[in-house]
Amino acid sequence: MKIGVVTFPGSLDDRDAQRAVRLAGGEPVALWHGDEDLRGVEAVILPGGFSYGDYLRCGAIARFAPVMQSIIDRAGQGLPVLGICNGFQILCESHLLPGALTRNAHLHFRNRDQLLRVENASTEWTGAFEPDAEIVVPVKNGEGCFVAAPGELDRLEGEGRVVVRYAGGNPNGSVRDIAGICNERGNVVGLMPHPEHAVETLTGPSTDGLGFFTSVLTAAVS
Amino acid sequence: MPRVLVDVMLKPEILDPQGSAILGALSRLGFTGVHSIRQGKHFELEVSDPVDEARLRELADTLLANSVIEEFTLRVLPR
Numbered sequence: 316m317k318i319g320v321v322t323f324p325g326s327l328d329d330r331d332a333q334r335a336v337r338l339a340g341g342e343p344v345a346l347w348h349g350d351e352d353l354r355g356v357e358a359v360i361l362p363g364g365f366s367y368g369d370y371l372r373c374g375a376i377a378r379f380a381p382v383m384q385s386i387i388d389r390a391g392q393g394l395p396v397l398g399i400c401n402g403f404q405i406l407c408e409s410h411l412l413p414g415a416l417t418r419n420a421h422l423h424f425r426n427r428d429q430l431l432r433v434e435n436a437s438t439e440w441t442g443a444f445e446p447d448a449e450i451v452v453p454v455k456n457g458e459g460c461f462v463a464a465p466g467e468l469d470r471l472e473g474e475g476r477v478v479v480r481y482a483g484g485n486p487n488g489s490v491r492d493i494a495g496i497c498n499e500r501g502n503v504v505g506l507m508p509h510p511e512h513a514v515e516t517l518t519g520p521s522t523d524g525l526g527f528f529t530s531v532l533t534a535a536v537s
Numbered sequence: 538m539p540r541v542l543v544d545v546m547l548k549p550e551i552l553d554p555q556g557s558a559i560l561g562a563l564s565r566l567g568f569t570g571v572h573s574i575r576q577g578k579h580f581e582l583e584v585s586d587p588v589d590e591a592r593l594r595e596l597a598d599t600l601l602a603n604s605v606i607e608e609f610t611l612r613v614l615p616r
Binding site: 375376407408413414417418419421463464 | 547551552554555558600601603605606
């Protein structure tokens with residue numbers, strides 16, 4: 316299965332995301348921000364980093380890149396899309412996901428291994444996890460504080476669309492400890508923590524992150 | 538060339554930790570009597586004549602401000 320990983324100017328974690336796809340058994344395909352062609356991929360990852368230098372707002376300029384117009388169209392037809400960190404910010408700016416990511420409440424950049432609870436294990440990207448599984452993956456962000464209108468938050472909770480929640484301490488002040496959410500269909504998932512950095516014991520705190528990448532492969536087969 | 542000023546502010550209900558940090562610094566510096574600070578963004582545009590204000594508002598709403606968390610005001614400067 317071909318999984319596209321987009322590189323924007325300022326992306327940092329595109330190589331790690333490609334590596335995670337490979338370790339999970341998929342075939343990573345590099346996608347370029349300036350190219351509308353999705354090169355026949357069956358899923359897309361928007362990686363972490365600082366696209367366009369985080370100018371204006373994180374993800375605000377990347378959202379209008381030519382590749383994003385194709386991704387937004389295809390996401391509406393069910394293409395699995397995973398946004399990690401800056402990728403999550405881009406998905407919110409694109410209105411593929413509700414809410415926004417703002418400056419961490421304590422103003423500090425946070426970089427640590429983070430305990431998370433997988434609350435929705437039926438999305439395209441989390442099917443490999445047991446419901447309420449607790450996993451450890453790195454978190455590293457300065458603008459990861461998730462906010463949304465109270466009505467929107469109640470809707471997310473009511474529809475089971477809080478995919479992962481911070482456990483063992485909230486690293487950035489995100490409302491209701493929300494670390495990641497999905498769209499109504501469950502094909503678009505965004506989260507601030509970095510599962511692609513937890514796919515090998517040599518370089519990560521665990522291999523828990525691998526589940527995100529194996530999930531989409533399994534979803535494609537079934 | 539006409540000039541347009543756009544100010545973007547976080548909505549009142551959105552926490553502004555940068556404003557809070559500035560407020561804290563002011564009180565440490567001995568500037569008293571300031572009760573609240575909100576930090577925003579200021580844009581200055583030079584645009585073609587005649588000014589199409591509806592189109593400018595669309596521009597601000599599309600890119601300069603994120604309506605989920607921000608609101609903007611727009612002024613066309615008299616020449």
